[in-house]
Amino acid sequence: MARGRKQQGAPHDWVTRAADDAVRHAGEGKPVTVSSGASPSGPVHLGNLREFLTVHFVADELRRRGLQARHLHVWDDYDRFRKVPAGVPAEWAEHIGRPLTAVPDPWGCHPNWAEHFKAPLRDALTALGVEMEEISQTELYGNGTYREQVLTAVRHRDEIDEVLARYRTKKPVQAETDQEAEALADSVADEEDPSGATALERFPFKPYCRTCGRDTTTLTSYDDETTDLAYTCDSCGHSHVTNLATQDEGKLVWKVDWPMRWAFYHVDFEPAGMDHATPGSSFTVGHELVERIFGMPRPAWFGYGFVGFAGVQKMSSSAGGAPTATDALEVLEAPVLRWLYVRRNPRQTFDIDFGPEVIRLYDEWDALGRKAADPERRDAAVLAHERAAATAAGPLPAPEVVVPFRLLSSVADITAGSPEHISRIVASSGFPHDGVEALEPRLSRARGWVATRPEDERTTVRETADATALEALSPQESEWLSLLLQGLAGQDELDVEHVTSLVYGVPKLARGLGLDDAPTEEVKADQREFFRLLYHLLVDAERGPRLPTLIVALGADKVRSLLSV
Incomplete structure (x- = not known):
């Protein structure tokens, strides 16, 4: 196929359309930037994973076309620490209001809170074939990268205020399930929306206190000529003056920060979850601000739906909470997990069921694999299989000998998971192979799934x-x-x-x-x-x-x- 062009007559899907939109936004023959973003405030669960994979599939399609594409991922690790979750010592409440990168890791295994939740996700994304360029908002705000953008926003604060005020009365998104309600409660979509009776209360920049590091600051004055911003901290009582042109002690409020970086990085495509993509949300406001304040066209985009979960009684690392990509990869081969996200229109909501439905899911995947082996049967379903099974860089790990998951899991259950015993029984069941390695990675996933099942489902x-x-x-x-x-x-x-x-x-x-x-x-x-x-x-x-x-x-x-x- 011609470089930079999709094959005529090939099946299309949402990925194809999104990639087309990104190319049009960038301009024919120009590098394309697609972007994702996440706040590492806690475990990056399977709902958050949709942000990463949605953008990944678009970037991968662009690379398959031979285009220069960058998947930029922005870690919102300069966001404030908002609350102490269950399982964390109560004394961590003293860090509320500080940047996530300034909060110690209560488990003591990483440099800070943010890194504790970034690290396992990085490993999972590598296993899923996701290649992305990571940037840290802590680093970029801290080294002055955004100074000019901050000053631009402050100079246009009256226009920003007018836009924000126009959308504040819009009805927020309504949750349809308890899981959705919990996800919305953890969202930063409405975080730091500056409101109040005075212009300083609605100021688009929020400093972190120089003394205690919290964002519990009340602005007392701003001088447009000197760019000095004075504040008093409500937590420690200290007062300071920070200069926006020479010092870097805070960040733009969320609904201004997001469009600022669309413009700064020339983002051509970025999706948004339901908490951001509704009328009056940060995405709606941002689309207006990126053009009006920062002088760049709004990126191509679409909203994506909620991802729920079921059958997770004994999922490992996130017991008591939503399962993460790491948890899912203990049970699902990487291509199967990718397939769950790419086969549906992103606007569709769906649940990932880790109970007995896993067996049916593998049966569907194997049946689709047999269909995909026939070049005469290539359609949108097969295209989804191709996107799930491989990236532009090559295929993801798959078993050399494809044994039905129901057989592997049954044998793993009965034999207490002995690989050699499983291998012998599988071979006698009509699936000859030279060694147990030929059954991987599915064998390990079957053993992992059996280990998660409640006792009344075990043999x-x-x-x-x-x-x-x-x-x-x-x-x-x-x-x-x-x-x-x-x-x-x-x-x-x-x-x-x-x-x-x-x-x-x-x-x-x-x-x-x-x-x-x-x-x-x-x-x-x-x-x-x-x-x-x-x-x-x-x-x-x-x-x-x-x-x-x-x-x-x-x-x-x-x-x-x-x-x-």
Whole structure:
């Protein structure tokens, strides 16, 4: 395909359209900047991940076209520390109002609060194939990079005030679920919206106190000629004067800061979550301010919907809170997690279910992979698969031998996760491979998922036979077990194909049929009763993993010990 142009006649999706918009904004043949932003105020959960991946997919499409594209990610780590979350010592309340980079890491493993939450996300994004250029607002405000932009905003503060005032009465976004309400409560969309009776109360710049480092400052005067800004700190009581032209002791308020950096970095595309993208929000205000105050066209954009979660009773690092990308990658292969975000229009809300739905999700992914292998069947769904499975730099890790996740997880559950044992059973189930590495990374994900399941969803193999139940067997049930044990006699290494034929065949043999004969209705009813009996005697449950897989995993000796008095 021609460099810089999308292939004619190829399937289109939201990524294609967003990339087209970004190119038009930048101008034909010019470098394209697409931007994301996040405040590292806590774990970057799966809702926040949509910000990163949405921009990544657009940047990746541009790179696939051979264009010079930059994914710029702005860390809003100069934002104020707003509240002490659960699990953090109460004394951290003394840091409220300080920049996130000035708050100590209560867990003691990183230089500061912000870095504690940036670091794991960086690792997860690398695993997801996301390449981005990171910038820190703490560093850029602190080294004077934005001085001219700050002065521009202050000179035009009356115009900014007029725009902000016009939107303050707009109705805020309404949450539809408890998870959405929690996400909105943590949002900075309306943070630092300057309002008040006087011009100084509505000033677009907020200093951090020179003495205590908090933003609990009340402005007392500003001199346009000298650019001296005087303030008193409500927390420590000290008064200072900071010079906006020579000192760097604060930041623009949020709704001015965002359009300022669109202009500063010539951003061509940046999406926004529902908390920012509603009428009267920071995005609406910013679109007007970037053109009117900073003299740059507003970036191309769209709003994206909320991402919820379910089935997370025992997710690891974020137990008690929303799961993070790190948590998700313990269960989902990187391409599968990417696919959840790229296959839907960004405006759609959706939940990621880490419960039994994970099995169905992998089944869908594998079916789509088989479809994608046929070049004649390329459509929007296949395009989403291509975007998920690889980036412009190459494919993401995938198993050499694709084994159904339901089989891997069942075997991992039964065998307590032994890779070698799993590998042997999988090979006997019709998926030959040279070594356990050929099953990765899916094998590790299956083991990880099993470890998150609650006890009532796990398979618990009996330690000893249920003597009472065995003594109470009916003559028919005794015959079924006798026929099964005869079929397993002399076999130390069980084969799934043989065991499958035997398990389904025992009720046939009991009714005088052969193993290869078609089952009658009576046999089908017997099979259901036989299966129920085996589950009860082997794992004390009404159902469980496929019986042939269960029996092979347990081994002939263990099965004989549980089915014999």
